[in-house]
Structures are given as C-alpha cells and as structure tokens.
Amino acid sequence: MPLMRVAYVVVVGLVLAGLVHIGSLLGVPRYATQGPLERIAALGPEGAFVTLADEGDAADLLPFRDPAFVTAACRYDLSSGPVAVTAPLPSTYGAISVHARAGQPFYALTDRAATGGRVEITILAKDDVAAAEQEEPSEESRPKLKIVSPTETGFILVRLFAPGESARPALRDLAAKATCAKVAPSS
Amino acid sequence: MRLILGTLAALGLAATLGLAATWWTVANGLPVAGLTIGAWRADPDAGTIGADPYEIAKVARSGEAPLSYGDGLAFTATMDDDGRPLDAACDYELEGELPSGRLWTLAAFTPDGRRFSNGAKNLALTSATDVRIVGQPLKIALSRRARPGAWAQLEGEGRFTLRLSLYETVLGTPLERANPSALLSIRRGACR
Numbered sequence: 001m002p003l004m005r006v007a008y009v010v011v012v013g014l015v016l017a018g019l020v021h022i023g024s025l026l027g028v029p030r031y032a033t034q035g036p037l038e039r040i041a042a043l044g045p046e047g048a049f050v051t052l053a054d055e056g057d058a059a060d061l062l063p064f065r066d067p068a069f070v071t072a073a074c075r076y077d078l079s080s081g082p083v084a085v086t087a088p089l090p091s092t093y094g095a096i097s098v099h100a101r102a103g104q105p106f107y108a109l110t111d112r113a114a115t116g117g118r119v120e121i122t123i124l125a126k127d128d129v130a131a132a133e134q135e136e137p138s139e140e141s142r143p144k145l146k147i148v149s150p151t152e153t154g155f156i157l158v159r160l161f162a163p164g165e166s167a168r169p170a171l172r173d174l175a176a177k178a179t180c181a182k183v184a185p186s187s
Numbered sequence: 188m189r190l191i192l193g194t195l196a197a198l199g200l201a202a203t204l205g206l207a208a209t210w211w212t213v214a215n216g217l218p219v220a221g222l223t224i225g226a227w228r229a230d231p232d233a234g235t236i237g238a239d240p241y242e243i244a245k246v247a248r249s250g251e252a253p254l255s256y257g258d259g260l261a262f263t264a265t266m267d268d269d270g271r272p273l274d275a276a277c278d279y280e281l282e283g284e285l286p287s288g289r290l291w292t293l294a295a296f297t298p299d300g301r302r303f304s305n306g307a308k309n310l311a312l313t314s315a316t317d318v319r320i321v322g323q324p325l326k327i328a329l330s331r332r333a334r335p336g337a338w339a340q341l342e343g344e345g346r347f348t349l350r351l352s353l354y355e356t357v358l359g360t361p362l363e364r365a366n367p368s369a370l371l372s373i374r375r376g377a378c379r
Binding site: 005008009010012013014015016017018019020021023024025026028029032034035036038039059060062063064065066067068069093095097099100102103104105106107108110150155157161163164 | 189193196197198199200201202203204205206208209212213233234235236238240241242243244246247248249250251252253254255256257258259261263289290292294296299300301302311313315316350352354355
C-alpha cells in the first residue's frame with residue numbers, strides 16, 4: 001500500500017502544482033515592479049513626452065529597445081478625462097504606439113497614416129465613450145482619431161527611425177515636439 | 188501522522204513545481220509558442236492586446252515594450268545555426284534574403300537586453316546603412332575586427348543576443364506564419 005499512497009500524494013501534488021502555476025502566472029503582471037510602465041515612470045511625471053537617452057546606461061531603460069530609433073515616451077492616466085496626443089512622424093519611418101497597463105500595444109500608427117507629417121489621437125477611457133460620441137463633429141479638416149484604452153493607465157511611445165547618426169539630433173528635437181496632455185473640457 | 192506527512196509532501200511538490208514552471212516559462216516563453224525560423228524566434232502575438240498570459244507575464248518581467256503587430260516584428264537569436272550560443276569571441280556571418288518590408292535593423296544585446304557595446308556610436312546595422320552587392324544575397328559580418336562589406340563590430344564580452352527587427356513586414360500575418368520565408372542564416376567562423 002505505501003506505493004499507492006506515494007502515487008496518490010504525487011498526483012495530488014501535480015494537480016495542485018498546476019493550480020499554483022496558473023495562479024502565480026496570472027499574478028506576475030500585478031506584482032511586477034520592473035514592467036515597462038514602471039520603468040517609464042522613473043523618467044518623470046505623466047502628461048509629457050520624455051525622449052529616452054541614446055547613450056550611457058540610461059539608454060538601457062527599456063530592454064531590447066531598437067538602437068536605430070529615437071524613442072520618446074509619455075505615461076497617461078485617464079481617471080480625470082481623455083488625453084490628446086499629437087506627434088510628428090517624419091517619412092523616414094516614424095511610428096506611434098499606445099500601450100496598455102501591462103505593456104501590450106493596442107493601437108499603432110506609422111507615418112503612412114500621418115497627415116502633414118503629424119498624427120493626432122485622443123485616448124478615451126471606456127466610461128468616456130458615450131460622452132465623446134455626443135460631441136458635435138468638429139469642422140477641422142484633420143481627421144480626429146479616438147481610441148478607447150482597455151486600461152485606465154498606460155503609456156505611449158513615439159519612435160523615429162534614424163537613418164544615420166547625423167540625423168539623431170534633429171530627430172530628438174522633433175520627438176520633443178510631441179505632446180500628450182489632458183483634453184480641456186469642452187463647453 | 189502519515190496523513191500530515193503526505194499532505195506536506197503534496198503541498199511542497201505543488202509549490203516547487205508550480206513556481207518553477209512559472210519562473211521558467213516567464214523567463215523563456217512557452218517552447219511551443221511563437222514563430223521560429225531557423226535560429227530566429229519571434230512572438231507576433233505579444234504585440235497585440237490578445238497576448239496570452241505567458242506573453243503578458245514575460246513583458247511584465249523583462250520590462251520590454253513589445254512592437255505592435257502592424258508596426259513591425261522583432262526576431263531574437265541567441266544561438267547560431269548549429270545550436271552553439273553566440274559569443275563575442277567568435278566571428279559570425281549572416282547571409283540570406285529578408286522578406287519584403289519597409290525597413291530592417293540588426294542590433295546586438297546582452298542576454299538581459301542591455302546594449303552590447305562600449306558606448307561607441309555604431310550600434311546597429313540598418314537597411315539604410317547596409318552595403319549590398321548586386322545579384323548577391325544579403326551578407327553581414329559580425330566580428331571584433333574590421334571586415335569588408337556590411338560589418339557590425341562586436342564590442343562586448345561573452346554571450347550576446349541578436350535582434351533582427353523588420354518593420355512594416357507581412358511576416359507576422361497568419362498566412363505568412365503558416366509558411367514562413369527564410370531569414371538570415373548565422374554561421375560561426377573563427378573564434379579567438
């Protein structure tokens with residue numbers, strides 16, 4: 001009988017191990033302290049783009065970030081209203097991606113979608129969608145993109161391709177022109 | 188007494204195996220998932236909102252901001268074609284054709300994602316700086332010493348990881364994923 005008992009203990013242990021594995025896996029994003037959003041939070045307050053360093057140890061803030069790109073990051077928090085983002089995307093290749101809380105991008109545009117070398121995006125929380133739909137369509141010629149964030153917080157990356165080292169300073173200036181600010185409440 | 192011992196053994200086994208499985212899969216990814224082409228591996232779904240819990244946990248642990256699906260696809264290689272780990276003491280030759288795309292970049296990183304260099308400027312090879320010879324496949328030399336043609340200098344010590352990023356490529360689409368085109372081969376040359 002001891003063999004049966006050992007087998008029983010092993011089977012129960014394996015089943016419980018599966019549960020522990022699933023539970024701990026789902027808990028990793030919640031308890032991770034070095035996720036992409038936390039790393040970007042070290043750069044400064046939310047609501048403004050910060051261009052990531054290209055030299056020195058600070059360049060390694062986000063692991064595996066493509067060194068051929070100039071990258072600017074902005075955190076957003078939708079708890080006090082939508083956030084409007086504008087970014088210049090040069091035709092050498094520029095992309096803007098909006099990432100949810102855990103780091104997964106849920107929206108991305110490249111410079112092919114830019115009008116006049118810029119894109120404008122408004123990020124809404126799920127609760128703000130109804131209010132946004134009731135707004136009068138504006139008369140502006142530029143199309144207004146409205147996207148809904150699956151999470152209340154997240155971050156935006158603007159990535160501009162640098163074809164050569166000499167292009168980098170100009171691209172850093174360009175990336176600094178990107179804005180992400182709270183939408184002023186319309187009357 | 189035997190009941191208590193049995194319960195403790197089962198709980199101990201559960202905690203050890205369960206946490207070890209989480210630790211390993213979060214660090215390495217699921218071995219069966221992802222898109223593998225030769226020595227290269229990518230996780231196309233990690234850059235979507237439909238990422239599975241393994242991919243979400245991996246991002247949370249590594250801190251990498253994944254590329255969006257429609258933006259590009261990043262392939263990682265940690266070994267050469269013969270399964271030996273990439274080492275900066277050796278020369279490597281990458282050869283092949285890349286799938287159609289707007290732009291590609293190739294960069295070397297340490298295994299935990301820091302830049303593999305001593306701070307020099309020439310960090311990455313890109314399609315904008317690449318040297319190609321008409322009628323021949325793409326050829327890239329990785330070495331500590333200068334090489335003719337497209338050459339990227341290995342400046343660090345020890346093991347490294349190569350990251351090949353393809354931007355605006357069709358490679359991540361489900362159709363292409365089922366029947367992927369070849370990527371660059373990684374051949375090891377002399378080691379010092």
